Amino acid sequence: MKLIKNAASRFVPDVVNGEKQIPFKGVGKFKPENKFASHKIYSCADYPSDGNKVETNLKTALKKAGLKDGMTISTHHHLRNGDIVTNYLFDVIHSMGVKNIRWFPSASFPCHEHLIKYLEDGTIHHIEGSMNGPLGKFTSEGKMKGVGVLRSHGGRYQSVQDGEVHIDIAVIAAPASDQFGNANGVQGKSACGGLGFALADAEYADKVIVVTDNLVPFPCVPWQIQGNNVDYVIEVESLGDPAKIVSGTTEITKSPDRLLVAEYIAKFLDEAGIIKDGFSFQAGAGGTSLAFIPFIKEIMKRKGVKASFARGGSSKYLVEMLEEGLINYILDGQTFDLDGVRSMKDNPKHVMTSPFTSYNYHGKGNFASIVDAAILGATEVDLYFNANVVSHSDGYLLHGIGGWQNCLFSKCTILAVPSFRDRIPVIVDDVTTLCGPGELIDVIVTERGIAINPRRTDLLDAVKKSSLPIRPLKEIQKEVYEICGGAPTKPNVDKNKVVAVVKWVDGTVLDSVYKIM
Amino acid sequence: MAVLKKASAGKRGDKIRSDCFVEIESANKGGVKTSVVSKVDSMYGQSINDLLIAMCDFFELKHASIIVEDYGALPFTLAARFEAAYKKLKPEDTKEFLPSFHKNNHKGTSRDRLRRSRLYLPGNESKFFPNAGLHKPDAVILDLEDSVAPSEKESARYLVRNALRAVNFYNAERMVRINQMPMGLDDLKFVIPHNVNVVLIPKCESAMTIKDVEEEINIIKAEHNISNEIYLMPIIESALGVVKSYEIASASDKICALTIGLEDYTADLGVERTLEGKESIYARSTVVNAAKAAGVQAIDSVFSDVNDMEGLRASVMEAKSLGFEGKGCIHPRQVQVVHEAFAPTEKEIEKAKKIVLAFEEAERKGIGVVSLGSKMIDAPVVKRAQHTIELASLNKLLDKNWKRE
Numbered sequence A: 001m002k003l004i005k006n007a008a009s010r011f012v013p014d015v016v017n018g019e020k021q022i023p024f025k026g027v028g029k030f031k032p033e034n035k036f037a038s039h040k041i042y043s044c045a046d047y048p049s050d051g052n053k054v055e056t057n058l059k060t061a062l063k064k065a066g067l068k069d070g071m072t073i074s075t076h077h078h079l080r081n082g083d084i085v086t087n088y089l090f091d092v093i094h095s096m097g098v099k100n101i102r103w104f105p106s107a108s109f110p111c112h113e114h115l116i117k118y119l120e121d122g123t124i125h126h127i128e129g130s131m132n133g134p135l136g137k138f139t140s141e142g143k144m145k146g147v148g149v150l151r152s153h154g155g156r157y158q159s160v161q162d163g164e165v166h167i168d169i170a171v172i173a174a175p176a177s178d179q180f181g182n183a184n185g186v187q188g189k190s191a192c193g194g195l196g197f198a199l200a201d202a203e204y205a206d207k208v209i210v211v212t213d214n215l216v217p218f219p220c221v222p223w224q225i226q227g228n229n230v231d232y233v234i235e236v237e238s239l240g241d242p243a244k245i246v247s248g249t250t251e252i253t254k255s256p257d258r259l260l261v262a263e264y265i266a267k268f269l270d271e272a273g274i275i276k277d278g279f280s281f282q283a284g285a286g287g288t289s290l291a292f293i294p295f296i297k298e299i300m301k302r303k304g305v306k307a308s309f310a311r312g313g314s315s316k317y318l319v320e321m322l323e324e325g326l327i328n329y330i331l332d333g334q335t336f337d338l339d340g341v342r343s344m345k346d347n348p349k350h351v352m353t354s355p356f357t358s359y360n361y362h363g364k365g366n367f368a369s370i371v372d373a374a375i376l377g378a379t380e381v382d383l384y385f386n387a388n389v390v391s392h393s394d395g396y397l398l399h400g401i402g403g404w405q406n407c408l409f410s411k412c413t414i415l416a417v418p419s420f421r422d423r424i425p426v427i428v429d430d431v432t433t434l435c436g437p438g439e440l441i442d443v444i445v446t447e448r449g450i451a452i453n454p455r456r457t458d459l460l461d462a463v464k465k466s467s468l469p470i471r472p473l474k475e476i477q478k479e480v481y482e483i484c485g486g487a488p489t490k491p492n493v494d495k496n497k498v499v500a501v502v503k504w505v506d507g508t509v510l511d512s513v514y515k516i517m
Numbered sequence B: 001m002a003v004l005k006k007a008s009a010g011k012r013g014d015k016i017r018s019d020c021f022v023e024i025e026s027a028n029k030g031g032v033k034t035s036v037v038s039k040v041d042s043m044y045g046q047s048i049n050d051l052l053i054a055m056c057d058f059f060e061l062k063h064a065s066i067i068v069e070d071y072g073a074l075p076f077t078l079a080a081r082f083e084a085a086y087k088k089l090k091p092e093d094t095k096e097f098l099p100s101f102h103k104n105n106h107k108g109t110s111r112d113r114l115r116r117s118r119l120y121l122p123g124n125e126s127k128f129f130p131n132a133g134l135h136k137p138d139a140v141i142l143d144l145e146d147s148v149a150p151s152e153k154e155s156a157r158y159l160v161r162n163a164l165r166a167v168n169f170y171n172a173e174r175m176v177r178i179n180q181m182p183m184g185l186d187d188l189k190f191v192i193p194h195n196v197n198v199v200l201i202p203k204c205e206s207a208m209t210i211k212d213v214e215e216e217i218n219i220i221k222a223e224h225n226i227s228n229e230i231y232l233m234p235i236i237e238s239a240l241g242v243v244k245s246y247e248i249a250s251a252s253d254k255i256c257a258l259t260i261g262l263e264d265y266t267a268d269l270g271v272e273r274t275l276e277g278k279e280s281i282y283a284r285s286t287v288v289n290a291a292k293a294a295g296v297q298a299i300d301s302v303f304s305d306v307n308d309m310e311g312l313r314a315s316v317m318e319a320k321s322l323g324f325e326g327k328g329c330i331h332p333r334q335v336q337v338v339h340e341a342f343a344p345t346e347k348e349i350e351k352a353k354k355i356v357l358a359f360e361e362a363e364r365k366g367i368g369v370v371s372l373g374s375k376m377i378d379a380p381v382v383k384r385a386q387h388t389i390e391l392a393s394l395n396k397l398l399d400k401n402w403k404r405e
Helices: A057-062 A085-095 A110-120 A133-140 A153-161 A197-203 A255-273 A288-302 A316-323 A337-348 A457-462 A473-484 B041-058 B075-089 B126-135 B150-166 B183-192 B207-224 B237-241 B246-248 B264-269 B277-292 B311-324 B333-342 B346-365 B379-394
Strands: A003-004 A011-012 A072-075 A101-105 A125-129 A149-152 A169-174 A207-212 A231-233 A279-282 A305-314 A327-336 A348-353 A373-376 A381-382 A413-416 A445-448 A450-452 A493-503 A509-516 B006-010 B020-026 B032-038 B064-070 B119-123 B139-143 B173-177 B198-201 B230-238 B257-260 B297-302 B326-329 B370-372 B375-377
Touching: A003 B311, A011 A493, A057 A085, A057 A207, A057 A231, A072 A085, A072 B126, A085 A101, A085 A110, A085 A169, A101 A169, A110 A125, A125 B257, A133 A493, A153 A197, A153 B041, A197 A231, A197 A327, A207 A288, A207 B264, A255 A288, A255 A316, A255 A413, A255 A445, A255 B126, A288 A305, A288 A316, A288 A373, A305 A316, A305 A337, A316 A337, A316 A381, A316 B041, A327 A337, A445 B311, A457 A473, B006 B150, B020 B075, B032 B041, B041 B064, B041 B075, B041 B139, B064 B075, B064 B297, B075 B126, B119 B126, B119 B173, B119 B333, B126 B139, B126 B150, B126 B333, B139 B150, B150 B173, B183 B198, B183 B207, B183 B237, B198 B207, B207 B230, B230 B246, B237 B246, B237 B277, B246 B257, B246 B277, B257 B277, B257 B326, B257 B379, B264 B297, B277 B297, B277 B311, B297 B311, B311 B333, B346 B375, B346 B379
Parallel strands: A072 A101, A072 A169, A101 A125, A125 A149, A149 A493, A169 A207, A207 A231, A279 A305, A279 A373, A305 A327, A327 A348, A373 A413, A413 A445, B032 B064, B119 B139, B119 B326, B139 B173, B173 B198, B198 B230, B230 B257, B257 B297, B297 B326
Antiparallel strands: A003 A011, A445 A450, A493 A509, B006 B020, B020 B064, B370 B375
């Protein structure tokens, strides 16, 4: 493995897990010449004409699907931290003695700590997806056999569609399915909302297995996953812990500092002229990207304006705005609470989206760039507005990229971050891992002030007379360094040992994650 | 008294953030051994070690083993925890390891400064200190009294002392609530030399308490050769205190405000504290009256339900109508609501503008008597109008160039 310097001046390997890589060339610079991936033509003559694809158990289905060493197995993360299907899946794979699997989840959660023993014994070769919590620690310490690959939600779709990742078997956990494999996530005891993240898997995998705890009579509608893409259906007792799949209700943070940041964001959007009739925004379900919703709601009511659509991360707060007529549509990538699930099920204006519609960079456009404002988080930012979202300042991988990279393309991308966490400054001299180029990041809002990217002279002009604390990023950094007792030192890493790479939305390699010494 | 060999201070446990635990065991030989486990080791491990060594040198601690469990404590906290542990071992050592002053903390204050909101910060919870001022309270109170557990009283003093010096509270006035007497008198050594602006004296029941505190302050000021003004704010928290409120409010010319604490007052009466507050109307009115009679500000108690912002707003409106000029806050999000509720109405602003203009006109013409239409305006009315204008412009209800209109 040779490290080469890419267009962002980061060193990245030319080969990852035996596959040749293209280093990051700049935003919008890489134009692939090859064709989309495809698979062999199927014939319905090979499938039961009565439409009944139910198999007795997962092991039988995996056997029939031709599971063997070195295959790529995909799962999705709609069941979040309540998921037991993925752990069960690997228990079965392990029992079959199969090795060196490339696990390709759309995201991982702390509940997947169970899989560490399979990473250790060679059942799983490496992870391409996200490496959160215990899996992140395992990877950072250099214990994974292969090199981890981190992709955004859009990048995951792109990698499958472009043939970068070929899925041998997709295992789709579905809260409702019929015998034909039509499936959705809005019905049943394990209802989780939309199943958009599993779309690429259903369309492109060689074999598709739907696992459900709620087998309903044909037709299972809405069919978020179409049975025509499905090979086998397995019925199990439970997909997981409903309380951890969606929260009963999403609660807004009580942290006064986060609320202050949320309030600054709402006021900034107002004063910059972004909150106006027909505007659109992206919201999330955690921290500040949720907390700013009530603040913009109040401003919208006062001004008498409506949003044309909101991208979610849906929660009860977004649903309330939809139901009160303040938003015309929710375009929902991921449903976070029971109000969100109910609304998606009953309200035609609460629409499920997929990484294809919202985020895929190799398509004829995507929704992310139509959005007027996106509010995102970050673990670190530097003075050039470059940001990190996967690792912490101690060098450990902690989070996945999620839709974060894709959302950077909104017309006004705002990172809501504390200026420091405990004693850890967030505005650093050099981000530990580069995940988002600064040219796409417009505003950084902290409790100590709002910094606008100097490239955005339009935004700077718009808030020139504002009473908001608009400050240069450097000045906020200096203040925080004084509080924390100087600039932090960098973690001790082995620069010759890459444990994971961060892909950009076009499949090129943006940065490397190194082994902690 | 037996000489301790081992002492500790600070906090430990999975849930602790922005704090640390320090244990010092003294020895007769072997030099200083440190063992540090820190959440921020890769970023500030060296800095932590440097501070420990500097403190050992300062206190001439030559042989000891020191254990630090750090959860991201800022340097002023780490130093306070170390010193608290050390002083338990060597109470006779009078040397103090003082962090340098943040430039904002040299600021003085004035007797009639605006005190609409004062944000309580538990004195032993340093994680709340650095961001408190960002919520723009008129004052912060570093509390050594009710919010600090008896076992942590000593430890909290070092933390509050260091915070008064090193933490930027932005433009908030820096207050400290000391303990009840006699412990409160000992607290003063930790705050008076460090540019505190106002000392809150809890559970006042006589002028004597005020005089004792004032005398102790004067002794410490003389010892340290400091001349900045330090004001006093007595808290009335009992039936007897209410009866003596005028005596208390007029006990010293250093008193800037009189305030009331309703949790303890209602407990003293043996009644429930209600949202409506009928049970305390006599006490509140008496305190307002005593304050005004003594020429100091009247400041209301805290509103305890941090989730009920509308209740808070109504409570402040009521306080304002009774004559109070400020309210205690126990959560940063209460500050803005308090400021908004104390803001003058449009009608009040219009009236104040006319009075201020008439006053300036009279001054320009050298006329001693201010009049508006056919009405004479007294000096206190002019002063109130000026106060209204200040509040209006602070709440952005009035452009600072309004006179040009």
